[in-house]
Amino acid sequence: MPVYKHPLKLAMKSNPRSELLVQRNAAALYVAQVQNHTWEKAMKFVNIPFGCHLAALAFCLACLLLTVPYPELLNLYAGLTLPPVVGIILALLATSLVFLACTRFGSAAAFPRFMAHIIVRKTSHTFLRHTTMFTVEGLEWVPQSGPILIAARHFHHLYDGCALLSVIPRQLHILLALDWIKPPWQRALLERACALLDWPIILRTERLTAFTPSERHAYSSSDLLRYLRRAISASIRLLHRGEVLVIFPEAYPNIDPIFTPKQSENDFLPFRPGFKRLVDLAARHGSVPVAIIPTGLYYKRFKRWHVTLRFGQPLFRDDFENTNQLIAAVEERVQALSAPALLETEEEAQQQ
Template sequence: MASGPDNALPHVAWLSLRAFCRLAVCGIDLHVTGLEHVPTRGPVVLAARHYHYTYDGIAIYALIRRELRAVAALDWLPPGRLRGLLRTACQAAGWPSVLREPLRGMNDRETERERRLLLLQASREAVDLLRAGNALLIFPEAYPVVDPHISHCRAEGEMLPFQPGTARFAVLAARGLSASIPVVPIGLRYTRGRRWRLDVAFGEPVLIGPESDLDERLATLESSVRRLSGL
């Protein structure tokens, strides 16, 4: 997508982040298959397994050649100035930002209100990005396996149920475009050793159209990501 006055800053942010990721990925033994399934132009959602809190995004950003935005979680930082700065940075980079639903228990009333307002705004931003022909990275599980900011939430070989936002963003964008949105499943498989080995597998896109059954499409997508991850 061409950069103009309104999107120059997100483009610069993407260039800078991709340059960093291409350097950082040198610390991983990275292997990739199926990259040809990612469209080189037009709207696309990349839906990836979430295993490692940093390596997942670093690897995908290093591999994708086209400009890429991502849905970012803010709640790994406590409420206050730092979280506010992170949200501002996400806005500057053109990243929709959310507060994830808690893994256990419930939010207090004020936090839940903020979470819903952010989700509504993120939905609008994600749909606008797709309608403008952008690529959007989402981790539908929301939480990774390896993350020092949260307590252990699942075993190594388990996946959390996919959140419905991934399919909902795509179907809303599809209605605005009167065309299907490809959602590319991405499997991630880590092998521990002296260096992490990471196998990234891109699968055939799951097409989501204006009238798609969200539950069925989400189940198909989750099954594809699980299979590509060797689970």
């Protein structure tokens, strides 16, 4: 008696590409079914926009498309058993990410910000890993919760922020200067990005006053006071909310492709008065003491930059008689933490 063979299986056996196509389509169908079921039933208690559902569905389908050059991911020899499993896993993964974000932050409004911080952190970590040799010291001094003000040395216009973003396992909010922008479209783009990440924007007075009226620029001196008030208000709000705020009190890095007043890689600038004002306001209006973390950065040139990021012991306003003493102590420790390691200094002395 002849054995019946399904025509679909015969076609799949004769053409592996058709087998992969059938498996991907099967997985995609399961993705759609699981997504619709979970979003209609389990997720009805959480206020999530339909756009998040479409984004999760697009994520699953993109993962399936990535299997085109790697058919072994769907296991060509597993028949039609594995694709449904793959589809269900992908659908539940995407839905779980959205559900986790919404239950953590209370609403879907914070989900784009949550994902933006993840993307920026992962991108910074990957970029730093491929362009530098990176070392971290003293990370145990950074509290796991509560308001933190990180006062860091500013050496490199790009690597400094990437180093902090890739190391600290909390959402960072960087006080960012955008006065170097000239085209208006760049201003609109970067301000939208900063708003999504909740990064305060500051404008440096001397940068805007240095431009002539005929020179095209995205900002003007009339914007200074308005952006200063916004930056202070946003910074205090973040600290009161128990977030981590990063500030570079020198205001200028040692290496910057546009402009820096520093003359060499060893130069330090005095901390700006705005840092003292921010510390005063945070201490005056905050119910929880703000931990100020002095943070040093040491760079050494090789084929790739060797970067050492060092965190110091937290300092608190109540431990000092006045704010001036606190600022002086922070500045002193930032410079000390940015010095070469003791062992490296001894080796260089022996070589000389």
